[in-house]
Amino acid sequence: MGNVHIVTDSTADIPPSFVEKYHITVVPLKVTIEEETYQDGVTLSADTFYEKLAGSEAIPTTSQPTPQEFEKVYRRLYKQNKDSKILSIHLSGKMSGTLQSAQIAANEVAPEVHVEVVDSKRASYAFGIIVVELAKLVQLGATFEECKSRLQMLLQQTSVYFLVDTLHYLQKNGRIGKASALIGSLLKMKPVLSLTDSGEVYAYQKARGTKKAFSIIKEALQKQYGNKDVHLGIAHANALQSATNFQKDLEKLLHVQSTTITTIGAVIGSHTGPGTVAFIVTPVEDGER
Structure with a gap:
């Protein structure tokens, strides 16, 4: 896998086959519907969600992962390769506290674990497509700096x-x-x-x-x-x-x-x-x- 890990969150809406193929680490957000709370894409699939939504009068509510959940992920990836660096790309900070949770966790594990948290300023596959392109680059052996350079270009274009x-x-x-x-x-x-x-x-x-x-x-x-x-x-x-x-x-x-x-x-x-x-x-x- 090289020395770069790509982390994102479930709002990137990346197809599961891509997550597996390109070794992308996805941290799930949570959704509460009909007083039941689920992990997005883990304990609640999209198809099941829309079935529940059609039969519910209540508007679902959502919540971000905790800093502790991100910290656990960052430390696990570090243990896999202590020379690696982590690029953590997330849902727009204007829409969710997910970015803030990731940054708190990154600060907590530093300097032992090198994590750079990025605000995609996007939602859904509008940043998921960028995450996938970066994960492809990692598989080709790109360095952390090459990934960051490509990320900035993709965010702009x-x-x-x-x-x-x-x-x-x-x-x-x-x-x-x-x-x-x-x-x-x-x-x-x-x-x-x-x-x-x-x-x-x-x-x-x-x-x-x-x-x-x-x-x-x-x-x-x-x-x-x-x-x-x-x-x-x-x-x-x-x-x-x-x-x-x-x-x-x-x-x-x-x-x-x-x-x-x-x-x-x-x-x-x-x-x-x-x-x-x-x-x-x-x-x-x-x-x-």
């Missing part, structure tokens, strides 16, 4: 746009961010949402209907990436058919070298609601396919 069926969940959970000022007009429209540079939700543009909203997304992505080779990620909340339909259009539009369709897990799904579809695009590195 990866884009995300998403559509929600309703703003109800984002509003109720307080994750509406900078879109809150437009909440009245947005309720009558189909907003194309994205994330600010600081990691907050904002309304990129308003549209009448899903078809027009997707056209806006396609136009934005084509303008950003043109003829560049890219990786495409589509994350959906119990909306596989929509994700597959959108995939076909985007693969015709962009120079897509690989596509990953993944399910939005219980924690992020608690905040976006079912029917959400997110589109993530990141550039392919020169010489990579």
Whole structure:
């Protein structure tokens, strides 16, 4: 495995097959629904979560891992290889206390264990796709500094746009961010949402209907990436058919070298609601396919 460990949290919504293949360490958040608390992706699968959500009138609540949980992970990885360094990449600090828990743990294990905690300023596969690319790099023998350099480039050049069926969940959970000022007009429209540079939700543009909203997304992505080779990620909340339909259009539009369709897990799904579809695009590195 070399001298670099990649750690993230369950809100990255990385497909389990990728977690296993690329040896990514995932620390789960927790979700409480119907007075029962589960570990995201561990004791509660995405499919089961959406089944429970459909039959519940209550809005689920979520909570971050404790610093002690992160510390246990960091120390375990250190024991595997005492020459290794850990790159710990997490959900936007504007959306969760997960980042803070990770940083407290990193401070606790320092200087014995070298951990650098990174605020992705993103959510779901918008940072999961970045984590996967870094894990691939680690498997190729990249150094810690090479991983950090690639990380910064990916954070700058990866884009995300998403559509929600309703703003109800984002509003109720307080994750509406900078879109809150437009909440009245947005309720009558189909907003194309994205994330600010600081990691907050904002309304990129308003549209009448899903078809027009997707056209806006396609136009934005084509303008950003043109003829560049890219990786495409589509994350959906119990909306596989929509994700597959959108995939076909985007693969015709962009120079897509690989596509990953993944399910939005219980924690992020608690905040976006079912029917959400997110589109993530990141550039392919020169010489990579």
